[in-house]
Structure formats: C-alpha cells, structure tokens
Amino acid sequence: MDLSTLRVDFPLIAGRPDLVYLDSAATSQKPRRVIESLKRFYETLNANVHRGAYRLSAEATEAYEEARKRLARFLNANPQEIVFVRNTTEAMNLVAYAWGLRNLKEGDEVLVTEMEHHAGLVPWHLVAGLTGARIRAIPLTEEGRLDLSALDTLLTERVKVVSVVHMSNVLGTINPVAEIARRAKEVGALVVVDGAQSAPHLPVNVKALGADFFALSGHKMLGPTGAGVL
Numbered sequence: 001m002d003l004s005t006l007r008v009d010f011p012l013i014a015g016r017p018d019l020v021y022l023d024s025a026a027t028s029q030k031p032r033r034v035i036e037s038l039k040r041f042y043e044t045l046n047a048n049v050h051r052g053a054y055r056l057s058a059e060a061t062e063a064y065e066e067a068r069k070r071l072a073r074f075l076n077a078n079p080q081e082i083v084f085v086r087n088t089t090e091a092m093n094l095v096a097y098a099w100g101l102r103n104l105k106e107g108d109e110v111l112v113t114e115m116e117h118h119a120g121l122v123p124w125h126l127v128a129g130l131t132g133a134r135i136r137a138i139p140l141t142e143e144g145r146l147d148l149s150a151l152d153t154l155l156t157e158r159v160k161v162v163s164v165v166h167m168s169n170v171l172g173t174i175n176p177v178a179e180i181a182r183r184a185k186e187v188g189a190l191v192v193v194d195g196a197q198s199a200p201h202l203p204v205n206v207k208a209l210g211a212d213f214f215a216l217s218g219h220k221m222l223g224p225t226g227a228g229v230l
Contacts, residue, residue: 010031011032071229075204076205083229083230088228095215097123107132110133144171193213195216
C-alpha cells in the first residue's frame with residue numbers, strides 16, 4: 001500500500017505531511033469522495049425525503065433508500081431492517097428504552113461485559129433502575145479477553161438481553177460474538193451488539209453473528225458525522 005497516495009484521498013491531511021492522525025477509533029478522517037458526495041447531494045438533490053410527490057423529493061427519496069440498501073448489503077441484512085440513527089450511542093439507547101422499558105421487569109437480568117463502552121452500559125443501567133431488572137457482567141481475564149467460562153453460571157433463563165461490544169475501543173479485543181449469541185439464544189435472550197469499532201475494520205455479517213440488534217457509527221468509518229445505523 002502506497003501511504004503517500006492514500007493520504008491524497010483525505011483533504012485534511014493531504015497537504016500536511018507532518019500530521020499523523022491516530023484517533024480514528026474516535027472519529028475517522030473523511031475521504032474526498034465522501035465530502036464530494038455530501039456536497040453533490042446539497043447542490044443537486046436536497047429535498048424532503050418520503051414527504052413529497054414532486055420530482056426532486058422523489059429523487060432525494062431514491063438516494064436515501066439506496067443508502068439503506070447499501071448498508072444492508074454491507075451488513076448482510078435486509079433493507080427493511082436498517083434504521084438510520086445519529087450514531088451508535090443513539091442506537092444503543094433506542095434499543096434499551098424502546099425495547100427494554102416495554103419488556104424488562106423485576107427479576108430479569110441484562111448481561112453486559114466489563115469492557116463495554118459507556119453507550120453499552122449506561123442505557124441498560126438506567127432502564128434497569130426503572131424496571132427493577134439487574135445488570136450482570138462477563139468478567140475479563142488478565143489478557144484482556146472475556147472469561148467465557150463465566151457464562152456457565154451467568155447465562156440463565158433470567159437473562160433477557162446480552163449486550164456485547166464486538167471490538168473494544170480501549171483494548172482492541174475482538175469478542176467471539178457468534179459463540180456468545182448462540183449460547184444466549186439457548187436461554188431465550190436477545191443479543192445486542194455494539195459494532196462501532198468492528199464495522200470499520202472487519203467483515204460484518206449480522207446473520208452469522210446471531211445479532212438481533214447491531215449498531216454502528218458512520219463517523220468512525222469514513223462517513224459523515226451524525227449518520228449511524230441500527
């Protein structure tokens with residue numbers, strides 16, 4: 001890979017050979033074609049989506065739905081399963097509040113991990129406080145991996161949700177989500193996956209993972225800020 005050629009694709013760093021950007025796990029830089037696509041939309045397609053019968057609105061709607069189809073192909077999902085949100089945090093909150101408040105009750109358990117991002121912890125703790133559910137966590141080994149042997153005692157029929165980060169933003173650990181999901185389904189639990197870090201770096205197949213919900217942020221994977229997917 002010719003890194004000097006790669007840098008040319010990114011306007012912010014193209015003219016700054018002294019700049020080494022190492023914060024993509026928080027926010028990635030945007031390649032020229034993404035910036036140009038945004039500019040092209042506002043210059044040629046900007047109109048209400050799904051709320052107009054005139055030609056420009058229809059063209060904007062078509063572009064919007066094509067984005068949905070592309071994300072579905074990217075994740076091996078169905079287009080009707082794609083919900084646009086602002087980011088992973090909003091997606092995780094949406095699941096916790098829209099599903100959790102309606103379905104969790106006292107005595108139920110939500111299983112998380114000790115390496116979750118705050119977005120994968122705080123919503124469940126708040127919803128647990130409102131519903132009487134209990135939060136339990138899969139512990140870590142000294143090597144920074146999940147101690148899957150703990151699942152033997154943690155995964156009971158009281159567990160209604162397993163919320164797990166696919167790739168840790170702190171440790172870089174890639175968790176065996178498919179295995180965890182398989183065991184979660186054996187006790188009837190839903191599986192929520194924080195894919196904010198995995199989607200930019202790994203091939204993601206939500207069906208193979210066994211994810212009931214999978215969340216990602218566009219701004220971590222070369223896309224614009226304020227565009228995410230559940």
